[in-house]
Amino acid sequence: DVVMTQSPLSLPVTLGQPASISCRSSQSLVHSDGNTYLNWFQQRPGQSPRRLIYKVSNRDSGVPDRFSGSGSGTDFTLKISRVEAEDVGVYYCMQGTHWPPFTFGPGTKVDIK
């Protein structure tokens, strides 16, 4: 199974400042079809996970453009250009290239300083 790691695991941020989360996979996530199936999910307190980004850098409908995803191979990043109060929660990366199984990272908790 592909192992996903994230850093940091906890990220205190100042409102209006940028934030960045790193995600690494134990093997390349480039699929034989040429796509890289790396997603990012946001889980606000008490809510179900919400997909923000699919295939590394594609924002889901309704996701603010302050969220962006990048990366390739085994190294990926989620960036928030200017953190807002509603961005507090836990962020998970998930690989969908080598499934089954889908595998998630351990999560990064974002809160306000």
Added chain:
Amino acid sequence: QVTLKESGPVLVKPTETLTLTCTVSGFSLSNARMGVSWIRQPPGKALEWLAHIFSNDEKSYSTSLKSRLTISKDTSKSQVVLTMTNMDPVDTATYYCARTLEYSSGWFGIDGNWGQGTLVTVSS
């Protein structure tokens, strides 16, 4: 509007079998471009994928839990059922169902449609 809703017991005893139902609306379980996965999350911990079923009834399971899981569906009722045998307190978690969708490439992925989750506690 796509919705998924999990239902099942709130409390189960150790060694019992858990049966959870995911009732979907806004899409059909016979749609070849869609499937349903189950994912769980112990309190304060990370997400863990459990099982998946395609429209053609093809099934996939977590490597570590495969011997305890069974996934099935009733297309006419728009329901996907997950059973987990020999429950243990470490299986205490919120259990989610989520839709999978075929990308233009033909590969499938978990999309943005998840249920609200159902918390299952395992305790005697």
